[in-house]
Amino acid sequence: xxxxxxxxxxxxxxxxxxxxxxxxxxxxxxxxxxxxxxxxxxxxxxxxxxxxxxxxxxxxxxxxxxxxxxxxxxxxxxxxxxxxxxxxxxxxxxxxxxxxxxxxxxxxxxxxxxxxxxxxxxxxxxxxxxxxxxxxxxxxxxxxxxxxxxxxxxxxxxxxxxxxxxxxx
Amino acid sequence: xxxxxxxxxxxxxxxxxxxxxxxxxxxxxxxxxxxxxxxxxxxxxxxxxxxxxxxxxxxxxxxxxxxxxxxxxxxxxxxxxxxxxxxxxxxxxxxxxxxxxxxxxxxxxxxxxxxxxxxxxxxxxxxxxxxxxxxxxxxxxxxxxxxxxxxxxxxxxxxxxxxxxxx
Numbered sequence: 001x002x003x004x005x006x007x008x009x010x011x012x013x014x015x016x017x018x019x020x021x022x023x024x025x026x027x028x029x030x031x032x033x034x035x036x037x038x039x040x041x042x043x044x045x046x047x048x049x050x051x052x053x054x055x056x057x058x059x060x061x062x063x064x065x066x067x068x069x070x071x072x073x074x075x076x077x078x079x080x081x082x083x084x085x086x087x088x089x090x091x092x093x094x095x096x097x098x099x100x101x102x103x104x105x106x107x108x109x110x111x112x113x114x115x116x117x118x119x120x121x122x123x124x125x126x127x128x129x130x131x132x133x134x135x136x137x138x139x140x141x142x143x144x145x146x147x148x149x150x151x152x153x154x155x156x157x158x159x160x161x162x163x164x165x166x167x168x169x
Numbered sequence: 170x171x172x173x174x175x176x177x178x179x180x181x182x183x184x185x186x187x188x189x190x191x192x193x194x195x196x197x198x199x200x201x202x203x204x205x206x207x208x209x210x211x212x213x214x215x216x217x218x219x220x221x222x223x224x225x226x227x228x229x230x231x232x233x234x235x236x237x238x239x240x241x242x243x244x245x246x247x248x249x250x251x252x253x254x255x256x257x258x259x260x261x262x263x264x265x266x267x268x269x270x271x272x273x274x275x276x277x278x279x280x281x282x283x284x285x286x287x288x289x290x291x292x293x294x295x296x297x298x299x300x301x302x303x304x305x306x307x308x309x310x311x312x313x314x315x316x317x318x319x320x321x322x323x324x325x326x327x328x329x330x331x332x333x334x335x336x
Binding site: 027030031032034035038039041042043044045046047049050053059060071154157158160161162164165 | 197198200201204205207208209211212213215216225226237238241320323324327328330331
């Protein structure tokens with residue numbers, strides 16, 4: 001069986017579950033889940049952007065980078081499970097919309113990358129508070145990492161919105 | 170009074186509005202930019218609101234938080250207004266007829282009013298208390314109200330997409 005066939009079968013099976021039926025037939029559930037999902041994205045995205053802006057020295061320069069990290073990084077990890085649950089329920093409600101949509105997989109790949117980068121930033125700040133200030137090379141690398149992080153999170157939001165426009169039949 | 174006003178009908182009939190309506194890619198791109206901007210507006214305002222409520226950044230004076238974060242909030246808000254405005258003119262009459270759209274505009278206005286009232290009245294003696302973790306009731310109330318209003322703004326925004334056939 002090809003993976004597309006497996007995903008198609010999985011979608012059919014998911015769509016036939018009682019939970020999926022409830023989500024499909026109760027009109028307010030999907031917009032409510034999407035609202036919670038977007039609010040959580042707002043918290044996570046802003047946290048990540050503020051940390052990235054601090055790495056660029058454009059935000060709260062008077063606070064040590066490691067302290068800004070301590071303020072916002074735990075928030076990112078706390079929000080991820082809520083995003084996975086609301087996102088998971090949206091998939092159960094409309095499996096084909098995501099599971100048979102390459103934009104969804106692009107979003108998940110970007111998410112995995114962004115989270116790995118966030119984990120790396122967290123590790124770097126805990127290993128040495130001045131990790132990104134050691135020398136000129138590190139400072140440039142820090143700004144590069146922050147820029148890549150901003151682009152990855154923006155890409156995730158774009159991909160998320162484009163899932164609605166690229167769904168197949 | 171003529172409804173919708175002439176200038177809105179003019180914008181809706183403009184070439185720009187026509188392009189946004191007809192182009193398959195333009196609307197989703199503008200919408201994505203709008204979501205991105207709204208996320209920054211809501212997330213950055215939340216940092217201020219949580220400080221007002223005494224739930225985060227309590228070791229920093231309120232004015233230090235606002236001066237570091239509000240420039241980002243205003244930039245994002247400007248992007249949200251422009252991107253939202255472009256979506257609006259592409260189907261102005263339908264948006265004006267949508268209850269969730271109207272509610273969203275009113276809620277944003279109330280959130281702005283909340284901010285203005287807090288600055289004008291609640292924050293008058295701010296230098297006296299802005300360093301303490303637990304702030305006076307008006308400050309906490311303004312923070313709590315702001316959070317609730319912005320949650321409602323996002324909810325209305327999402328519900329517009331489910332109650333309006335634009336394409």
